[in-house]
Amino acid sequence: MTVLIGLKQDNFVLITGDTKSTHMNGSNQTLDTYDSVVKVHPICENMIIGIAGSDRIGKAVVGAITPIFSLIHKLSVKEMIQHVQKTTIFIHDMYSQMHLDRDYDHLLLVVACIDHKEDKSYLYSLSSPSGFEPVEINGDCKAFGVKSQEVEEYIRTNMSRKYVNEHPIHLLSAAIRSIDDQMVSKDTYSFILNKDKTADYVFLDEQGNVKQ
Incomplete structure (x- = not known):
């Protein structure tokens, strides 16, 4: 299970996600869970993507579009989104056809x-x-995924106070930590893309401290 939060502002976009991944078999039975899984990926100077659901299919999509979008191009965001859609449909359909015994190929992409x-x-x-x-x-x-309404309520309640003294990454991370679900980690990973074309990523642990 996954929690992803997308945030857009005039001068940046940001996606934060938890870091726990659940492995399941073809009957939708949980096999194991793993921490420290990165679910938010930079694509190019103006796009980042968060993955929920099938990590394998999501990473295949990211792997397919990153080398193309990272080259100089003249596509608008809406045109890029159309290409993301086409690529995702193709890879998802191909995976489903090759793995007919699996029925857990649900996939959600959050694109900033x-x-x-x-x-x-x-x-x-x-x-x-x-x-x-x-x-x-x-x-x-x-917010998307587990207890998304609770996550959004936490953000709305604390938006003003958190923005005064802290970067919004800390607010989104705290919102994920505020929910109690064994399938969601307290550790978070965030990727921020700024209008000036700079970018940064931040790992926060279960206390909200930056992980090296």
Whole structure:
């Protein structure tokens, strides 16, 4: 199980996720869980993607589009999202056809982008139940996965106070730590992409301290 949070602001986009991965067999039975799994991936200077559900399929999508989008191109964010959708559909369908004995190929992608020409930030979600039709997130922040409503409520309640003294990464990480679920880690991984084309990643442990 997974928690992903996307946040967009005028000068940056950010995705934070927990770091626990659940391995299941073809009958949807849990085999084991593993910590320290990175679920948020940089794609290029203006896109990052968070993966929930099938980590194997999600990473295949990331691996397919990263070398293409990392080259100089003139695509708009909306055109890039269309290519993400097409690539995800192809890889997901191919995986499903080759693994007919498995019925746990659910996949959710959270995509955060900055369009430098439009000077605008975007959040999208694409999921297997909806055929990976891109859904643009109109609000500034959106949580996905386990107890997402509780996570969003924590963020709304603490937004003002946390923004005064701390980077929003700490707020999103604390929101994930605030829920109690054995399938969700207290450790978090965040990737932030700034409008000036700089980027950074942060691991926070279960106390909210930066992990080296």
